[in-house]
Amino acid sequence: MEHEISKREMKTQQSLVLIKPDGLLKSLTGNILTELSDTKLIIAGAKIVEVTKELAEEHYHHLMEEKFFDELIKYIMGEYHVKRVLALVYHGEDAISKIRKVVGATNPEKAEPTSIRGKYGRITSKGVFENVVHASENEKEAEREIKLWFKPEELAHTIYPTEEMEVKKVEYFWKTDKKKK
Ligand code: IDP
Numbered sequence: 001m002e003h004e005i006s007k008r009e010m011k012t013q014q015s016l017v018l019i020k021p022d023g024l025l026k027s028l029t030g031n032i033l034t035e036l037s038d039t040k041l042i043i044a045g046a047k048i049v050e051v052t053k054e055l056a057e058e059h060y061h062h063l064m065e066e067k068f069f070d071e072l073i074k075y076i077m078g079e080y081h082v083k084r085v086l087a088l089v090y091h092g093e094d095a096i097s098k099i100r101k102v103v104g105a106t107n108p109e110k111a112e113p114t115s116i117r118g119k120y121g122r123i124t125s126k127g128v129f130e131n132v133v134h135a136s137e138n139e140k141e142a143e144r145e146i147k148l149w150f151k152p153e154e155l156a157h158t159i160y161p162t163e164e165m166e167v168k169k170v171e172y173f174w175k176t177d178k179k180k181k
């Protein structure tokens, strides 16, 4: 019994989910979050991100050699839809496979018809799989992606070890209207 519990605890995972620009433009955020909530996983972080070229290329660095790479970068940066994505971190038991199952296969035409990509994805005339969501493929990728998209303080609890560093930073405040006497 004890062994069973520790085995289960070892499977606690994280997954980075992105609602891609087509998902936001098509007003699918609510539907997608509802489908993901069926996994009973916990949301550990959420934010809207305007994706820079650097972030896009780093996120998809493993696909750099693919012929669809440039189009993929434009797609995730929102050139064809809206210039933002909703980034989420899900946490819990078997998070990666549970989420990948709900999300469906990469190619929306091959994805299970009831999966998110099967329902809402499409292949564009330029050959990009506009598949509405991203979900981490394995634990190693999840860690790399979460550390790329989120700062430790943006997550509700500590997922990966952190270290302290002193930084000098400029903060912005609302400008006040100082009237002359
Ligand atoms: P994944 O998103 O299911 O993990 P990856 O192979 O990591 O699939 O590819 C990242 C993204 O690149 C996909 O979600 C999809 O938008 C796009 N993509 C992947 N393979 C192809 C392809 O063969 N043609 C067009 N777009 C693709």
Ligand code: MG
Pocket: 135, 136, 137
């Ligand atoms: Mg992938």
